[in-house]
Amino acid sequence: MKAAVVHEVGGVPRYEDFPDPVPREGEVVVRVRAVAVENVDRAIVAGQHYAAARYLTELPMIPTFDGVGELADGTLVTFGDLRPPYGALAELCAVDARLTRPIPAGIDPAVLSALSSAVTAMSIRTAGELDRGQTVLVQGGTGVAGRLSIKIARLLGAGRIVATGRDDDQLRELRELGADTVINTAVPDDDLLRAYRGALGDGYHVIADYLWGRPTGLLLRALIPETFALGQRTRLIQIGELAGAEVALPAASLRTSGLQIVGAATGFDADTFAAVYEQVLSWIRAGELTIELETVPLRDIEAAWCRTDLRGRRLVVTP
Amino acid sequence: MKAAVVHEVGGVPRYEDFPDPVPREGEVVVRVRAVAVENVDRAIVAGQHYAAARYLTELPMIPTFDGVGELADGTLVTFGDLRPPYGALAELCAVDARLTRPIPAGIDPAVLSALSSAVTAMSIRTAGELDRGQTVLVQGGTGVAGRLSIKIARLLGAGRIVATGRDDDQLRELRELGADTVINTAVPDDDLLRAYRGALGDGYHVIADYLWGRPTGLLLRALIPETFALGQRTRLIQIGELAGAEVALPAASLRTSGLQIVGAATGFDADTFAAVYEQVLSWIRAGELTIELETVPLRDIEAAWCRTDLRGRRLVVTP
Numbered sequence: 001m002k003a004a005v006v007h008e009v010g011g012v013p014r015y016e017d018f019p020d021p022v023p024r025e026g027e028v029v030v031r032v033r034a035v036a037v038e039n040v041d042r043a044i045v046a047g048q049h050y051a052a053a054r055y056l057t058e059l060p061m062i063p064t065f066d067g068v069g070e071l072a073d074g075t076l077v078t079f080g081d082l083r084p085p086y087g088a089l090a091e092l093c094a095v096d097a098r099l100t101r102p103i104p105a106g107i108d109p110a111v112l113s114a115l116s117s118a119v120t121a122m123s124i125r126t127a128g129e130l131d132r133g134q135t136v137l138v139q140g141g142t143g144v145a146g147r148l149s150i151k152i153a154r155l156l157g158a159g160r161i162v163a164t165g166r167d168d169d170q171l172r173e174l175r176e177l178g179a180d181t182v183i184n185t186a187v188p189d190d191d192l193l194r195a196y197r198g199a200l201g202d203g204y205h206v207i208a209d210y211l212w213g214r215p216t217g218l219l220l221r222a223l224i225p226e227t228f229a230l231g232q233r234t235r236l237i238q239i240g241e242l243a244g245a246e247v248a249l250p251a252a253s254l255r256t257s258g259l260q261i262v263g264a265a266t267g268f269d270a271d272t273f274a275a276v277y278e279q280v281l282s283w284i285r286a287g288e289l290t291i292e293l294e295t296v297p298l299r300d301i302e303a304a305w306c307r308t309d310l311r312g313r314r315l316v317v318t319p
Numbered sequence: 320m321k322a323a324v325v326h327e328v329g330g331v332p333r334y335e336d337f338p339d340p341v342p343r344e345g346e347v348v349v350r351v352r353a354v355a356v357e358n359v360d361r362a363i364v365a366g367q368h369y370a371a372a373r374y375l376t377e378l379p380m381i382p383t384f385d386g387v388g389e390l391a392d393g394t395l396v397t398f399g400d401l402r403p404p405y406g407a408l409a410e411l412c413a414v415d416a417r418l419t420r421p422i423p424a425g426i427d428p429a430v431l432s433a434l435s436s437a438v439t440a441m442s443i444r445t446a447g448e449l450d451r452g453q454t455v456l457v458q459g460g461t462g463v464a465g466r467l468s469i470k471i472a473r474l475l476g477a478g479r480i481v482a483t484g485r486d487d488d489q490l491r492e493l494r495e496l497g498a499d500t501v502i503n504t505a506v507p508d509d510d511l512l513r514a515y516r517g518a519l520g521d522g523y524h525v526i527a528d529y530l531w532g533r534p535t536g537l538l539l540r541a542l543i544p545e546t547f548a549l550g551q552r553t554r555l556i557q558i559g560e561l562a563g564a565e566v567a568l569p570a571a572s573l574r575t576s577g578l579q580i581v582g583a584a585t586g587f588d589a590d591t592f593a594a595v596y597e598q599v600l601s602w603i604r605a606g607e608l609t610i611e612l613e614t615v616p617l618r619d620i621e622a623a624w625c626r627t628d629l630r631g632r633r634l635v636v637t638p
Contacts, residue, residue, distance in 0.1 A: 049571075050571045212570040224369060240570070241571075245569055246567045246569050246570070248565045248566070248567055249567075249568040250564055252369045252560075252564065254557040254581070255557055255558070255584065257582060258582070260581045262573070262579045263574045263579075266579060
């Protein structure tokens with residue numbers, strides 16, 4: 001079969017021949033129809049993500065671990081949790097039959113393959129416990145997931161949405177998506193600190209953080225209280241680390257500020273997942289939520305993997 | 320009156336004459352009976368605590384902001400929230416009458432003045448949401464508050480208690496207080512990381528953190544998951560910063576680890592405070608909880624302020 005093949009840690013996947021996967025007991029072979037390529041996939045291939053320990057165990061390997069495919073009888077299914085060195089960027093995958101799920105009718109397989117960012121963006125409700133009327137800060141709003149977070153915050157009834165990014169043109173687009181205030185993080189520390197404080201209003205109730213690193217370090221400083229008074233609760237959800245793997249977290253920013261820091265998976269059990277998935281699908285069906293895609297064929301993976309002009313559109317590969 | 324007077328940021332309080340406080344409208348004068356001196360008081364005087372902005376506004380000043388005193392009619396009361404430059408380390412204080420509360424019968428005023436660490440230690444339940452049978456890690460267990468956290472974790476029914484410190488003799492004492500496992504943090508990074516992982520068992524459900532800085536940075540690394548599997552929930556409560564004001568917080572330690580980081584004041588509203596205070600008092604009355612004290616007269620404040628041999632006993636000053 002043809003597949004996107006990585007030969008070294010940090011390498012770019014190339015369109016090549018690769019042995020067909022041989023299904024083990026309990027596995028079925030699916031013909032791949034659509035695969036979304038996300039930052040996490042690039043970070044794993046680059047060896048920069050903790051999950052690389054699991055997915056980058058053998059070289060050469062095929063990246064990404066989930067997608068949408070077709071069973072032998074024509075049924076379309078989502079699948080995941082592939083056995084390295086096999087990944088989803090291939091014509092065929094052998095997958096645990098119990099981990100395939102028929103896809104809902106009326107939704108484009110490409111959209112469905114890119115759904116995970118929208119599901120993750122729902123963490124402003126599941127992990128962040130957002131209530132209607134509250135303020136959401138989307139830290140890193142110009143990416144695919146950041147834009148979906150803004151749209152979903154609006155759909156969930158957020159009272160005020162603040163979004164950050166490094167590009168004034170793209171920040172203007174975020175206003176059209178529903179952001180009330182935008183902050184450019186590509187400014188000196190003092191200016192950024194002032195901007196976070198200036199947009200604070202009655203508090204950032206929920207922060208969806210795709211950046212970490214320098215900007216989130218400054219955001220945390222902006223939240224340090226000046227008195228012992230118990231602050232407004234702020235739930236910061238750690239989702240991505242585009243700006244750095246670490247932040248310097250001052251104890252003072254936590255103690256009485258009302259700040260709580262949680263991972264995006266907090267509160268995300270199987271029932272919650274099912275409910276969130278249904279909610280996102282129903283918004284998509286109703287046309288209330290759109291996921292912007294850039295679809296390319298598998299044979300173009302090498303050039304597509306390196307593209308930096310996607311501007312908030314999700315790369316979806318169709319073998 | 321006589322008072323403990325600080326003349327410069329970072330100075331040591333001296334036993335000196337200071338003008339009597341003049342009560343404003345709504346204030347009463349109390350004769351001070353007992354004042355606990357805590358790390359936070361030393362940090363404020365040193366200008367190293369964010370609350371210094373409120374309490375270190377004028378020099379000379381009198382440190383500490385709460386205590387136990389006697390009203391003109393002989394009633395014993397707790398008091399707090401003093402108006403700088405006046406503090407509690409003095410013979411007299413002018414306090415907002417609404418902020419005085421009669422002290423419960425049958426409890427030594429010195430014990431009562433030192434109660435706040437026990438109340439804070441209850442954050443393993445209020446902020447940490449500890450359930451019976453769960454594992455508590457007391458990060459910084461050899462101090463007054465750390466020892467109280469161990470005793471209170473035991474009283475709250477913790478299943479397993481792990482405590483850290485830098486002194487093997489004192490760590491042995493923590494076993495007598497109820498710690499099942501002790502970890503010496505004064506070892507090389509790799510050894511400490513291994514020790515945190517080795518004592519992990521089925522997870523640290525609640526971490527009471529008095530240290531922050533290097534040891535907590537390593538603890539967070541020990542919690543980073545190796546797969547995408549959703550980890551056991553760990554509530555880390557930030558209480559103190561004896562080992563450093565900041566930690567380098569890796570995004571990966573949060574995302575799917577089940578780690579949640581909250582301040583000690585989380586969930587601590589007025590009703591909760593009242594319930595916690597009653598619980599602590601009832602344990603003390605019943606002899607189930609003791610607070611070890613070192614009582615010194617106000618005139619000895621200069622030497623007492625600098626003592627490093629208290630070994631888990633709370634310094635209480637009695638004017």
